Amino acid sequence: MIGIVGGGISGLVLAHELRRLGVDVTVWEAASVPGGVMRSELHGGLVLELGPQRARLTGPFRDLVESVGLSEELVTASKDLPLYVYHRGQLRRAPLSFSQAVTTDLLSLWAKARVLAEPFTAGPRAGELVGPFLRRKFGGAAYRALLGPLYGGLYASDPDRMPVKHALQRTLAELGVRRSILWRMFRSAGRAAESPPCSFRQGLGALPLAIAGKLGGSIRLETPVRMLRKRRVGWEVTADGAGSVPVDAVVLTCPSDTAAGLLGGSYPEEAGRLSALRYNRLALVYLKSETKLSGLGFQVAFGESLETRGVTWNDSLFGRPGLHTAYLGGMKNSELPDWDDGRIAEIACKEFEVVTGHPAEALHVSRTRIPAWDETWDGLEGVEWPPDLHFCSNYTARPGILGRITEGKRLAATLATAYATGSRPV
Structure with missing residues (x-):
């Protein structure tokens, strides 16, 4: 059996693919809802995306959607929607x-x-x-x-x-x-x-929920892993309410600081390098503004005196009336996400009007974080882990939904091949 720590989209795709290939898995997820940063919420009848705002309807994404029975829930945007950049005082088409x-x-x-x-x-x-x-x-x-x-x-x-x-x-x-x-x-x-922007009627969070539904008893929610212990062959996973479970291999799909905490007892130096990876924090402000804007949204050019980094036009994309999602903070201003919601919302509303000419009302403020892929990744060079320990996350390979699907399928194929040949899952 393969033990997967983390029920975000990476862990879910990996588990789903392993099950399809005939390999037993158990997924432990600390939260009450699967999906990690890929979550959606309803606010006053509007779907708010707390992580990625859209996916691309590529072949691998479509295949995954079909395999979990979500095809009828898909919504797509026009293939021709432009992207804009705010530069020298106005929006210009990229x-x-x-x-x-x-x-x-x-x-x-x-x-x-x-x-x-x-x-x-x-x-x-x-x-x-x-x-x-x-x-x-x-x-x-x-x-x-x-x-x-x-x-x-x-x-x-x-x-x-x-x-x-x-x-x-x-x-x-x-x-x-x-x-x-x-x-x-x-x-x-x-x-x-040929791969238009897409989502689901109830938001992108519908996908991890559907995958988790297919996994059934193989995923355990609200079950944080507390300890990983290396055995002579395989690992022992200790989680709240689940006791200690022996597995042939472990895959960590959780954030790097969580992974470091689990590995620190056995591999302190390597775990220290994991914990040093920098994440950039973003504040997401969900704005309501009745506009006629048509496009994907806009990014802000370097050198403009705005805190806003960019805005997604959810209204134009998927017909979510008046909804726009603004991003503030990141490495440009790493302290901004610590400010109170009211201050962040006020800035987002004012800057949205400066850029678009339309007033906006803030509906909600949330926060997320993204691996920076900066110089702190130098610390992982030369690190060697046991052959039955694997990582599958947005700090180990290409980020984004398609990147997570690709890496999950690749690792699943590697592990399944090891089982099929009778060797250890390395």
């Missing part, structure tokens, strides 16, 4: 195709020419950070107005503190990029358009 790159008013003629020179620049250098790498490839103007805000926004982070080898190298390899990012982006634009 260029996501070659023709848009030529006509956009986001960049000057010189900046556009500099972007088009990207194929003639070299790939990543040893020890290079993402910020300097993107500036060297595309120029400073495109970095400040577009690439920095978009890439940094994925992690609520500062690209000038994110080593390419941790944050970007694997993604470039997966996309088949050897030299030119630009041509790969434009070649992939058509395929991305």
Whole structure:
């Protein structure tokens, strides 16, 4: 049996796939609801996403949805919705195709020419950070107005503190990029358009609930794991109300600080490096504003004097009347999430009106955190764990819903193959 610590989307996909492949699993989740950061709540009849705001209806995502019987609950947005950047006092359309790159008013003629020179620049250098790498490839103007805000926004982070080898190298390899990012982006634009933004009628949180339902007694909610003990063969997992359970292998899908706490007794030095990984905290403010805005939302260009990093237009995406989700904090202002809700909400409302011209009312404020993928990941280099201990989380591989599905399926295939061949699940 495989023991999985953490019932977020990573652990759920892994368990679901292992079960499909004929491997017994047990998932322990401390919370009363599965899904981790992938949760949805109803507020006055509106669906609020407490984590990711949308997914992409890719093949792997569609397959997972069909396997848990959620196809009828899917809602999709238009494939043609634009993304905007707030730059030099107004919203400007982000260029996501070659023709848009030529006509956009986001960049000057010189900046556009500099972007088009990207194929003639070299790939990543040893020890290079993402910020300097993107500036060297595309120029400073495109970095400040577009690439920095978009890439940094994925992690609520500062690209000038994110080593390419941790944050970007694997993604470039997966996309088949050897030299030119630009041509790969434009070649992939058509395929991305074939995978529209999607959610569910009751929000993205419906997916982890459906997977957990399929797992039945294999998932134990409100059952925090208190101790992991290495045995001569396998592990012993001790959890509240469940006693000690022997397993052949353990997979940690929980946050790095939780994982470090469980491993500290047996592997103190390695656990210390895990606990040092930095997370960026974000405040999410759910705004109600009757607008006619059409698009995915906007990011804020570097250099603008706003606390807001970006806003998702949930109304335009999935017809959630008047709803918009603003993001504040992150590495740009790491103290902001500690401020009281009223202060954060007031800032979000004022800045939403500055950017869009529409007044807004704050409905709710929540907080989340995202792995920074910065220099603290250097500490994991050279760390060796027992072969029957695995990690499957957004601090070990590509973040995002698709990344979690991909990693969960990959690890499930590895473990199932080990069982099928009669070897230990390593």
